[in-house]
Amino acid sequence: MIRYIKIVVFGICLIPLGILLSKFFGPHPFDMSGWGLGLGANPVEALEHGFGDWTLRFLLVTLSITPLRKLLQVPSLIKFRRMMGLFAFFYGCAHFTTYLWLDKFFNLHEILLDVAKRKYITVGFTGFVLLIPLALTSTAGWIRRLGGKRWLALHRLIYAAAIAGVIHYLWLVKADIRKPLEYGAVLAVLLGYRVVVWWMALAKRRPMPVASTEVVTGR
Numbered sequence: 444m445i446r447y448i449k450i451v452v453f454g455i456c457l458i459p460l461g462i463l464l465s466k467f468f469g470p471h472p473f474d475m476s477g478w479g480l481g482l483g484a485n486p487v488e489a490l491e492h493g494f495g496d497w498t499l500r501f502l503l504v505t506l507s508i509t510p511l512r513k514l515l516q517v518p519s520l521i522k523f524r525r526m527m528g529l530f531a532f533f534y535g536c537a538h539f540t541t542y543l544w545l546d547k548f549f550n551l552h553e554i555l556l557d558v559a560k561r562k563y564i565t566v567g568f569t570g571f572v573l574l575i576p577l578a579l580t581s582t583a584g585w586i587r588r589l590g591g592k593r594w595l596a597l598h599r600l601i602y603a604a605a606i607a608g609v610i611h612y613l614w615l616v617k618a619d620i621r622k623p624l625e626y627g628a629v630l631a632v633l634l635g636y637r638v639v640v641w642w643m644a645l646a647k648r649r650p651m652p653v654a655s656t657e658v659v660t661g662r
């Protein structure tokens with residue numbers, strides 16, 4: 444059953460790609476050249492933004508899986524976490540490729556200057572680089588090779604990648620910061636949930652202070 448649901452979910456995750464590419468390449472009734480106008484006056488920018496948006500959305504969906512499976516008591520949701528994370532990476536690659544190819548025409552000098560000088564690019568690039576080891580080690584073989592604890596520790600990089608993604612967005616917008624703030628609020632809730640869970644686990648493990656042991660035992 445899960446296998447079929449996974450196929451459907453996989454298809455759904457490809458819909459944004461389909462819509463963005465069909466708008467980018469698709470003909471438009473008022474466009475004499477036959478392509479590009481479906482995404483507005485600046486189709487390359489719109490494509491780049493579309494992929495960027497979906498990278499961040501998939502990162503947030505990946506981070507929601509653990510809280511949702513616990514709160515809704517649906518343990519099988521975990522089976523979709525890897526797919527969501529890989530889709531975040533996939534849209535990140537599409538976003539980065541659009542930037543490298545259609546925005547900068549692989550002009551290495553300009554790209555390096557951008558990464559070094561424009562801080563929103565530096566932080567976006569950092570977020571993307573952080574996702575690479577996660578995508579590479581996402582297989583069961585890598586979990587075995589690294590061991591569960593080390594694998595989990597490595598995969599906490601997704602928190603830093605998502606924070607970098609939100610800062611990247613916040614720094615690139617010029618006036619209306621509502622959208623990056625909305626993403627930031629969702630991320631804050633998802634990270635806040637983890638801090639609370641971690642804090643509660645720590646409190647449970649902490650040994651009882653001597654004074655209270657005295658109270659309990661009466662000695």
Ligand code: HEM
Pocket residue numbers: 488491492493495496497498499535538539542564567568569570571574604605607608609611612615
């Ligand atoms: C974790 C990785 C990344 C995430 C989550 C991300 C996300 C985003 C988002 C949400 C936007 C704005 C979309 C909108 O306006 O609707 C955006 C724009 C953009 N991103 Fe990224 N991005 C990432 C990595 C990168 C990288 C590696 C580069 C290039 C080195 C890059 C370059 C850009 C550029 C050039 C824009 C458009 C800026 C403008 O129009 O002024 N991003 N990104």
